[in-house]
Amino acid sequence: MTARGVALAVTAVILLVAGFRYGYPDLALLGAAAGIAVVTALVFAFWRPRLGVARVAEPDRVARGEPADVTLTISNTSKVRAASLIATDRCGAATVDVPLLRLRAGHDTVESYPVPTHRRGLVPIGPLHVTRRDPLGLITLNRAYGGTTIVRVYPRVHPMRAVPAGLTRSLDGRVDKVPQGSITFDTLREYVPGDELRRVHWRSSAKVGELMVREQLDTSEPQIVVLLDDRATAHRGDSFEDACEAAASIVVAAVREDLPVTLHLVAATLSGPHLDVLTEATLGDGDLDATLRHLRAQKLGDTLIFLTGPGGRDDLGALGGLRSAYPIALAGILGDRDSSPAAPTDRLLVIEAADGAEFAAAWDGVRGW
Numbered sequence: 512m513t514a515r516g517v518a519l520a521v522t523a524v525i526l527l528v529a530g531f532r533y534g535y536p537d538l539a540l541l542g543a544a545a546g547i548a549v550v551t552a553l554v555f556a557f558w559r560p561r562l563g564v565a566r567v568a569e570p571d572r573v574a575r576g577e578p579a580d581v582t583l584t585i586s587n588t589s590k591v592r593a594a595s596l597i598a599t600d601r602c603g604a605a606t607v608d609v610p611l612l613r614l615r616a617g618h619d620t621v622e623s624y625p626v627p628t629h630r631r632g633l634v635p636i637g638p639l640h641v642t643r644r645d646p647l648g649l650i651t652l653n654r655a656y657g658g659t660t661i662v663r664v665y666p667r668v669h670p671m672r673a674v675p676a677g678l679t680r681s682l683d684g685r686v687d688k689v690p691q692g693s694i695t696f697d698t699l700r701e702y703v704p705g706d707e708l709r710r711v712h713w714r715s716s717a718k719v720g721e722l723m724v725r726e727q728l729d730t731s732e733p734q735i736v737v738l739l740d741d742r743a744t745a746h747r748g749d750s751f752e753d754a755c756e757a758a759a760s761i762v763v764a765a766v767r768e769d770l771p772v773t774l775h776l777v778a779a780t781l782s783g784p785h786l787d788v789l790t791e792a793t794l795g796d797g798d799l800d801a802t803l804r805h806l807r808a809q810k811l812g813d814t815l816i817f818l819t820g821p822g823g824r825d826d827l828g829a830l831g832g833l834r835s836a837y838p839i840a841l842a843g844i845l846g847d848r849d850s851s852p853a854a855p856t857d858r859l860l861v862i863e864a865a866d867g868a869e870f871a872a873a874w875d876g877v878r879g880w
Contacts, residue, residue, distance in 0.1 A: 750846025756867025
């Protein structure tokens with residue numbers, strides 16, 4: 512109830528009590544009229560319009576800065592009444608006005624509006640909020656219709672080459688540099704139509720009673736590990752957004768070259784596709800030393816890429832200690848190009864860049880991985 516509605520309801524009670532108690536029929540009549548007005552407002556406002564809401568985001572996954580639109584279809588599923596309503600749809604942190612004027616029963620209306628994609632992250636769209644007021648302004652009701660659609664705004668991806676193939680640990684413990692890699696037996700599986708007969712392992716096939724095929728793998732194929740520093744203490748300004756762009760660029764380049772790549776965060780534990788993880792990543796508190804100990808123990812790959820901000824400059828020394836587990840180690844410092852540059856060593860390559868685009872250009876200029 513609005514302030515006017517509350518005042519009128521209280522006035523109605525006072526007038527009715529005074530009129531009947533002290534014998535003033537005029538006061539009782541005024542109180543009854545006020546009470547009828549309140550009851551009528553309740554009946555009017557609590558009529559629930561029957562609306563169907565369908566919302567489509569196209570596309571629902573988009574890189575930062577690229578266009579995305581929402582198409583909203585609202586249907587009046589009532590069989591009798593037309594609807595003239597005040598509706599708003601939530602779009603991220605903003606609201607969008609949706610006009611519903613004389614929407615006849617059985618008809619629908621379509622509205623479209625752009626999605627803000629200027630920031631990386633999840634943009635919730637909906638639900639549709641419909642506000643109803645009685646003519647006297649005594650009661651206001653707000654109801655939600657339809658569900659929520661999520662638009663994922665990925666970090667911007669900059670063109671770059673993937674890590675050059677070849678420098679990796681073979682199964683026999685040596686460090687190879689073979690451009691095309693080496694093929695090593697891995698496991699056996701059942702034969703499926705289309706497999707080459709020269710890959711059939713006849714001895715195992717005779718024992719099992721059905722054709723078994725050798726599975727082989729390339730032991731010199733690089734295994735890329737991207738470690739994104741999401742500690743709040745490591746970043747200033749938009750350096751975390753720049754680091755997310757650098758990580759997305761590396762992941763996309765590796766996938767394009769069919770190279771295995773894994774993504775890890777220091778503070779958070781998120782699962783799912785790499786670009787989805789980069790979309791949901793936020794700054795927090797984390798223990799870099801514990802993360803590095805885990806990476807050293809697990810030996811998840813042979814090429815380690817550490818992406819941090821200006822505050823992570825002092826942690827590069829700890830990263831150099833991982834060269835025993837990762838033959839290639841590279842650190843990217845994003846968002847701080849003006850300070851004294853960190854010199855690369857025989858244990859660690861260092862790239863300093865003001866943003867993701869500059870990082871990608873510097874990445875392509877690296878020699879001697």
